[in-house]
Structure formats: structure tokens, C-alpha cells
Amino acid sequence: MKTHLDCFPCFLRQTLIAVRLGTKNETLQAEVLKGVMDEIKATDMSQPPAYSTTFLHRKIRQLLGKDPFREIKSEYNQIALGLYPELKKKVESSRDPLWTAARLAIAGNVIDFGIFTSVDIIGTIEKALHSPITIDEYKTFKDALDKHTEIFYLLDNAGEILFDRILIEVLTGMGKKVKAVVKGQPVLNDSTIEDAEEVGLTDVCEIIDNGSDCIGTILEFSSPEFNSEFRNAGFIISKGQGNFETVYIPEIIGTRDIFFLFQSKCDVVSKELGLSKGSMLLMARDYKTL
């Protein structure tokens, strides 16, 4: 997808969230806010918003001299870890553990303090488990899964990654070999290897990083090793809006099986999909245009 004009105010809104997490110094906050104007001015409208926000967050970290999300990422990992026993029980006692775990993985995507400042985790979990989701291609997902043993899993946010762990545990329990992808360097609230370790995901499956600090999955910014792995992946689970923005492109998807699990968090992406904001999706590759 392309960048819309409505993304511009949101770029500044995101910057504001980041600087307030990064420093209490109001002069520095204003400096960073003004300091990203050139990045916003340089926005390439033909690229997805995640492309611009990659540069934006790089600049924010540079001006702050730190990763503003490190602490809150740990905090959300810990909150999520606290929910683990209960969530695990929900999955194991359910009629279809794969269904339940997939729903939880979508619910976990709501834990995105990079865009929202507060979330109702428990309420969202209940909603994801008990309400119909807007695009629900679970049957296609399950059928496609039967044809593959190797799964390439694009992770998204810290906190959320614990919910991914639960889905990955179900998948490995089904005999699947999962390779999960974190970011090579910190960016926004996206998971890095530290987050995977913090929620115990490193004990569950192989973790690789994409060698990049990009938001979503931007192949040209990612390492040759990651590009090679991505190219060969036959079955992909793509988590979150950033990955949707950057991967949901016919030339990138090709003919393989890919499923997008996320919540549409902004007006621009929701409009692109013809859905209302806040919609939860388990969407196959061939939805609409593809």
C-alpha cells in the first residue's frame, strides 16, 4: 500500500508517543518533534507508511540518544508473561487449540503501545475469543497448514510475542518446524532477540533476525541472509499492520501460502481494506486484489 496524506499527522502523533516515553525533558521533546520534520518532508508517497516511519524512528532514536521503547517493551513482555498460564490453559482445554491460539495471536496484536498509549488486554482477549472476527479465513489457514511442515513466522510487537509463543507451541506440537523472525535492531515496539528471550520463545523455536531496523518487513533494508530465507518460505504467518503494509504486495507474496493475522489500527489501512478501524483479521493471501 501507499502512504496517504492522512498518515502525516499520525507520523507526528507517533513521534510524540516515542519522545514522551524517551524523555521527561520538555525542551528535548520539542527538539525531537521539530527534528523529524525533514524526515516527514522526505516521505516517499509511493511507499507504504512503514517505510517512512522506519526513517522517522531511526531519527527519533538518534536525537534521543536511546531506544525510547526498551523499558515499556520489557514491561509489556512481563504483563504478557503473567497471563501465560491462564492463556495456555484456555488453549489446551479448548476444542480446537489451533483455532484458540490463532485467535489469541490476533488479540495479542492489540498490544501496540507504539500507536496506542493504553490497551484493555483482558477485554480484547475475550472479544477475540467470543466475537466473530471481521475477516476469518481459518478454514483456508488450517487446510493450507496441512500441506506444509515448515512455517516462517514474521513476529511483530513486544508483549504480543508471548501470544505468538502460544500459537507457535501449538504448531510445534503438530509437528511443524517454525522459524520466527525478529528485528535486527530496535525500532518502535517491535520484537528483537531480547524480547524473544524475555518471553521464552527462544526455547520453543528457531529465531532469526531480519538484520534491519525497518518497520514491517522491507526486503531492501533486510540482510541477504533474511532475504534468502524469506524467498524460500512456502508458508508464512505475518503478524501486525507493519508487516501487512510492507508484505501484502503481489510481487512479494508470489504464489506461496501466506496469512495475515492482525488488527487494523488506523483509518488509512482500514479504508484500504474496506473495513472499520479496529477490525481483527485472519486473512489469506488471495483476499480481494491478490
Place this chain on the structure above:
Amino acid sequence: MKTHLDCFPCFLRQTLIAVRLGTKNETLQAEVLKGVMDEIKATDMSQPPAYSTTFLHRKIRQLLGKDPFREIKSEYNQIALGLYPELKKKVESSRDPLWTAARLAIAGNVIDFGIFTSVDIIGTIEKALHSPITIDEYKTFKDALDKHTEIFYLLDNAGEILFDRILIEVLTGMGKKVKAVVKGQPVLNDSTIEDAEEVGLTDVCEIIDNGSDCIGTILEFSSPEFNSEFRNAGFIISKGQGNFETVYIPEIIGTRDIFFLFQSKCDVVSKELGLSKGSMLLMARDYKTL
């Protein structure tokens, strides 16, 4: 009041409203949006937001090569004129026409398509007339009015200016001499002499302009003639948030009687006042800090 960090995303949101009114050409829309970044970067945080948005809208008009609000201003003047007979009847048949007209003038302030893209005019009028307003110093207003024959009236938006006409008609009917102030040049949806003519206000009272394209009333940008008139005014009615931002300053108000009639339309101003967004106010000069 000072500019807050939260004003920055709003600066871009306002720009977006203006460019979409000004052109359907998406390339030009993006150019203007990017073209205001330097103005936003130059924001003087010690000044009110209206100070920065004055420069912002100047740049928008320059880049568009036109005033993007001219047509919609006329449209809202016409909508308001259509309501005139009914509003006039409401005022004349009411127990206290001054009270009713003052309330309507506050309701009229909601007609602000520079900040919002749609408004519920009739609903707002009914709310203003039948619900308690948040800060209601009508008694002080009425008592102070008894001590003055000359009223200096800072107008705000097109459309709204018809509601001001109704209040001014009540004031002139009470034997008051009203001098109403429009902007010297177009800026945002603010009233200029064309708007005063369009709603028939030029037949009701003396109209002067402030010789400026500033948002609100910024004395350093206004003409010497206006500064002189403003300095000598003993009783001021100040309409709208822009005038509140720029005039509600102890050194500017001094000891005279001044009343602010407006709706707090954004989080920043509402927070400044300790009120919730959307609050309607008829506020005397000595509220809180002054």
C-alpha cells in the same frame, strides 16, 4: 497560552483540511503538506498555537495560490442566513433576549470547519439553549454591560458571524454602540469584511478590520489603527478559541471588562482550562488565573 507538543499533529491535521478544500490535485496536496514542514519546525513554543497557525495558513495560501476557505465560508454564511428568521424569533420571544442571543453566539462558534469537517448545527443550537454551559458568567456579563455604552466585539468565523449579528442586534436594541472586528485579510475560516457584508452585519453596526491575517488577535501583527482602538476598548466580547488563545493574557486584558464566548475545541485548550473538550463558555476576565 503557550504552544503544546500536542499542537504539532494538529497543525498537520489543519493543513490537510485546508489543502483538501483548496485543491483536488493529490500531487499539489502532498506538496503543500510537505511545504509547511519548515513553518512547523519554526514553531515558537512560547507563543500561543494561533501564532504558529498564522504562519502555517499564510504558507498554505501561498503554496495553493488561493484562499482555500473562500467558497466554504460563503456556503456557511448562506446556511446560517437560512436559520436567521427562526433564530431571530427564538430570541425575540424569549424571556431574556440577551441571554438567548448570547447562548446562540456561543453555539455559533461550533461552526468551525477549519477544525472540524462537519457540524450538527441544529443539535448544537438546541444544546446551547437547553443545557447548562460549563462556565456561565452571564450575570457578571449582564451587570458589566450596564456600565458601558460602547462594545468592542472580536468576531471569529464565517457562518458564526450571523449568530453574532443576532447578539449585536440585541445589544444595539439596548442602546449600545457596537464596533465589530473582522480580519484584514483572509485566514482560515475567519470572517473578513466580505463575510460581514454577506450576513448583513455591515447594516447593523460599525465594522473595522484588524489589518492582519492573524489567527485570533495578535497585536504585533495588527495595524496601528486597530491597536489604538483595542487599547481604548473598555468592554470586549471575544469570540472563539483563537481570540481566547491570543487575548487571554493579563498584560493584554489589563483591568477592563472582557468576556470570552466560545467552545473549547481541542484537548490542549480544554486542558489549559481544566475542562473537557467541547465545553461551552461564557467566561469573565477574572476566571482562575486572571
